[in-house]
Amino acid sequence: MQFLKHHLISYFCIVLAAVTAAVLGAEFYLAVPSMVSSADPSPVIVIDAGHGGEDGGAAVSGIREADLNLQIAGRVHTLLCLLGQNSVMLRTEDRSLHSEEAVTLAQKKASDLRNRAEAVNSLYRPVLISIHQNMFAETKYHGAQIFYAPTDRSEEFAQDMQELLRIKLDTENHRQCKPAESVYLMNHVNCPAILIECGFMSNQEERNKLCSAEYQKQLSLVISAGSLDYLRKVITDEV
Numbered sequence: 001m002q003f004l005k006h007h008l009i010s011y012f013c014i015v016l017a018a019v020t021a022a023v024l025g026a027e028f029y030l031a032v033p034s035m036v037s038s039a040d041p042s043p044v045i046v047i048d049a050g051h052g053g054e055d056g057g058a059a060v061s062g063i064r065e066a067d068l069n070l071q072i073a074g075r076v077h078t079l080l081c082l083l084g085q086n087s088v089m090l091r092t093e094d095r096s097l098h099s100e101e102a103v104t105l106a107q108k109k110a111s112d113l114r115n116r117a118e119a120v121n122s123l124y125r126p127v128l129i130s131i132h133q134n135m136f137a138e139t140k141y142h143g144a145q146i147f148y149a150p151t152d153r154s155e156e157f158a159q160d161m162q163e164l165l166r167i168k169l170d171t172e173n174h175r176q177c178k179p180a181e182s183v184y185l186m187n188h189v190n191c192p193a194i195l196i197e198c199g200f201m202s203n204q205e206e207r208n209k210l211c212s213a214e215y216q217k218q219l220s221l222v223i224s225a226g227s228l229d230y231l232r233k234v235i236t237d238e239v
């Protein structure tokens with residue numbers, strides 16, 4: 001009950017901010033520059049738009065996962081910034097984050113992931129949210145699912161976020177969050193971290209939703225609300 005009450009308050013605040021942004025003519029996908037000061041003791045939410053550049057991730061009917069990831073990540077980042085929450089994006093454009101010495105695609109992918117992990121670990125009190133889209137050979141599967149890092153409080157963060165996605169976006173989605181056993185980034189960061197598979201690109205109905213501005217706004221509102229709920233719990237426990 002307490003969780004729901006807190007959630008409703010933050011959800012209301014986000015809706016207010018969204019309306020304000022809409023009134024001001026702001027576009028949600030525009031990344032708002034944010035300053036993360038090392039003197040600021042508050043946690044920073046790191047939004048990772050998975051893939052990018054040569055690595056487009058999953059692709060169906062000309063739609064690239066990397067592009068959807070960036071659009072949704074940008075919306076979450078913008079909302080968090082509007083609410084005064086420290087937030088940074090690991091990439092803000094369609095590019096890989098590999099180092100110069102990487103030559104082959106495999107080397108670039110490995111270098112990109114190493115650099116993302118290093119970037120997260122270099123921050124003060126980061127909380128990582130990695131945005132991806134799912135894909136499967138059988139097209140019937142759908143529904144968002146969250147994977148979590150083997151770090152302190154990541155499972156709790158994932159469980160709360162998974163439940164929020166179910167309640168707010170799809171009450172028929174009974175997927176459970178799972179450990180991100182083979183995901184490099186989730187296994188090489190030192191902070192609370194979750195990976196959100198927002199939905200299945202292989203399911204046409206869900207793919208259409210994921211591409212729509214309306215659903216991206218709903219999704220980013222829920223992810224932002226869940227992130228703020230999580231931070232509130234962490235800060236409350238510290239007091």
Ligand SMILES: [Zn+2]
Binds near residue numbers: 057132
């Ligand atoms: Zn992906």
